[in-house]
Amino acid sequence: MGMNVFRQAKWPEPIIFELGRSGRIGFLVPDPEPEVKEYVGEISIPEKIIRKQPPNLPELSEVEVLRHFINLSQMSYGVDNGPLPLGSCTMKYNPRIAYEVSQDQRIALLHPLQDEDTVQGILEILYYLQKWLANITGMDYCSLHPAAGAHGEFAGVLMIRKYHELRGQLDIKKEIIVPDSAHGTNPASSAMGGFKVVEVPSDRDGNVDIDALKEVVSESTAGLMITNPSTLGLFEERITEIAELIHSVDGLLYYDGANLNGIMGYTRPGDMGFDIAHINIHKTFGAPHGGGGPGAGPVCIKNRVVDEERGITLKDLLPGPRVVYDDEKGMYRLVFPGKYSIGWLKAFFGNIVPLVWGFVYIAMLGSKGLKEVTEQAVINTNYFIKLVRGTKGYSIPYGENRFRKHEVVLSAEPMKKDIDVTAEDVSKALLDKGLYAPTIYFPLIVKEALMTEFTETETLENIERYANALKDISRQAYHSPENMKKHPVNTSVTRIDQVKANRPRTMAPTWRVYLKKFKSIKK
Numbered sequence: 001m002g003m004n005v006f007r008q009a010k011w012p013e014p015i016i017f018e019l020g021r022s023g024r025i026g027f028l029v030p031d032p033e034p035e036v037k038e039y040v041g042e043i044s045i046p047e048k049i050i051r052k053q054p055p056n057l058p059e060l061s062e063v064e065v066l067r068h069f070i071n072l073s074q075m076s077y078g079v080d081n082g083p084l085p086l087g088s089c090t091m092k093y094n095p096r097i098a099y100e101v102s103q104d105q106r107i108a109l110l111h112p113l114q115d116e117d118t119v120q121g122i123l124e125i126l127y128y129l130q131k132w133l134a135n136i137t138g139m140d141y142c143s144l145h146p147a148a149g150a151h152g153e154f155a156g157v158l159m160i161r162k163y164h165e166l167r168g169q170l171d172i173k174k175e176i177i178v179p180d181s182a183h184g185t186n187p188a189s190s191a192m193g194g195f196k197v198v199e200v201p202s203d204r205d206g207n208v209d210i211d212a213l214k215e216v217v218s219e220s221t222a223g224l225m226i227t228n229p230s231t232l233g234l235f236e237e238r239i240t241e242i243a244e245l246i247h248s249v250d251g252l253l254y255y256d257g258a259n260l261n262g263i264m265g266y267t268r269p270g271d272m273g274f275d276i277a278h279i280n281i282h283k284t285f286g287a288p289h290g291g292g293g294p295g296a297g298p299v300c301i302k303n304r305v306v307d308e309e310r311g312i313t314l315k316d317l318l319p320g321p322r323v324v325y326d327d328e329k330g331m332y333r334l335v336f337p338g339k340y341s342i343g344w345l346k347a348f349f350g351n352i353v354p355l356v357w358g359f360v361y362i363a364m365l366g367s368k369g370l371k372e373v374t375e376q377a378v379i380n381t382n383y384f385i386k387l388v389r390g391t392k393g394y395s396i397p398y399g400e401n402r403f404r405k406h407e408v409v410l411s412a413e414p415m416k417k418d419i420d421v422t423a424e425d426v427s428k429a430l431l432d433k434g435l436y437a438p439t440i441y442f443p444l445i446v447k448e449a450l451m452t453e454f455t456e457t458e459t460l461e462n463i464e465r466y467a468n469a470l471k472d473i474s475r476q477a478y479h480s481p482e483n484m485k486k487h488p489v490n491t492s493v494t495r496i497d498q499v500k501a502n503r504p505r506t507m508a509p510t511w512r513v514y515l516k517k518f519k520s521i522k523k
């Protein structure tokens with residue numbers, strides 16, 4: 001007790017709109033410099049878009065804004081506070097050097113409509129990132145356009161669709177096969193791309209059940225989407241056999257490469273037989289995951305022939321502009337999507353800030369460093385497994401004794417059966433120890449799942465602390481199960497009513513909705 005008790009800050013912090021007072025000012029926009037004025041000329045905003053009234057924004061002084069957000073941040077927990085082993089999310093430390101580079105004025109102040117010869121620096125960065133990612137994945141070309149993993153998947157599915165369309169097969173190729181251990185975005189992107197999703201089960205060792213796969217592969221198979229290592233952290237042992245099977249019916253293989261942390265430098269989707277792969281820069285390559293903010297999910301392809309006669313290859317299907325080097329002119333140039341491309345997925349050239357993070361991360365580590373990242377991440381996972389294996393109340397479903405790659409999925413099912421303490425209860429108890437919870441209840445094939453991923457940046461001591469916390473929780477739970485329903489008590493927000501929180505009636509995503517719903521409900 002005493003020194004070791006974790007307690008999170010709890011400020012009685014109002015919503016920023018409630019803090020505001022009319023007329024209070026935080027910042028005065030200075031008049032532009034005379035030369036800027038001269039360059040830009042008189043600014044005249046068209047009458048019809050001028051607001052009649054100023055927008056209803058909170059008015060505060062600078063110090064109030066700063067205090068508000070510092071207080072909120074103290075009531076929160078992130079990767080800068082301690083271990084954040086959210087499985088499948090690869091919450092590694094985001095190196096500050098990459099932040100500094102991405103915020104460098106020479107990058108931050110560029111405009112996407114500037115002439116190519118004035119932005120050679122950023123084009124060079126993007127060019128090398130394309131090349132490095134192609135190299136890391138064993139693919140031929142990459143497009144940096146997609147803004148997230150799911151966006152990259154969607155681009156991939158649209159390319160699969162276009163491939164079959166250009167080969168005159170789209171009325172036959174109607175199905176995409178997805179394993180039951182898949183991330184939820186895989187069936188979602190397949191369905192959004194207009195395909196029927198066919199699920200295949202995993203076998204007891206956590207591999208795709210090959211016999212079940214053979215049953216569903218047919219002339220209708222447009223492609224297969226798979227994560228390898230799977231969301232169970234297990235490397236698919238028969239991946240080349242699976243690739244041959246899908247190719248034998250002219251299906252394409254899509255690799256969900258959101259988590260390359262377990263294989264980088266050791267094996268590549270291109271070498272396993274995949275045709276298309278996406279990468280999550282905001283997982284493997286050190287860019288932060290914004291709270292719903294911009295990420296980057298580049299999509300890469302093997303330059304497979306689509307139509308020999310017309311000379312179309314998968315490269316022609318890639319989305320968005322790509323950067324190429326023009327040997328003759330000795331400069332970088334943008335190539336815009338041509339007539340076989342799936343087209344534009346977002347404005348301009350992709351999310352530049354996370355892409356710069358990824359560039360710096362790779363440049364900083366080099367190929368040797370990236371390999372060490374993989375080694376460290378895999379060792380961390382398996383060391384953690386060694387520490388928790390055999391702890392009462394937890395099990396390791398699917399290939400119990402197999403080595404894992406980037407992550408491991410524990411199950412609290414034995415604890416639930418014994419004493420009705422659930423994965424959620426375990427997670428809440430972890431919060432009270434000043435640790436973050438794993439990803440819970442995913443993948444769906446593991447009951448009471450605790451999906452844990454430390455990445456390469458977690459220390460030995462913290463992994464031991466985490467394993468000890470899980471053991472403590474098991475002991476406490478078997479000692480007094482009823483107490484486990486009370487956690488967390490030391491956090492700024494204690495246990496929330498999940499059902500209530502999900503009811504549309506109680507949700508208020510904006511200040512306007514909040515005013516409408518609650519101020520009137522209260523009255």
Ligand SMILES: *Cc1c(COP(=O)(O)O)cnc(C)c1O
Binds near residue numbers: 148151183185258295
């Ligand atoms: C995170 C993740 C995705 C989706 O990535 P987003 O950037 O969140 O869209 C897809 N597949 C797997 C396996 C993931 O872990």
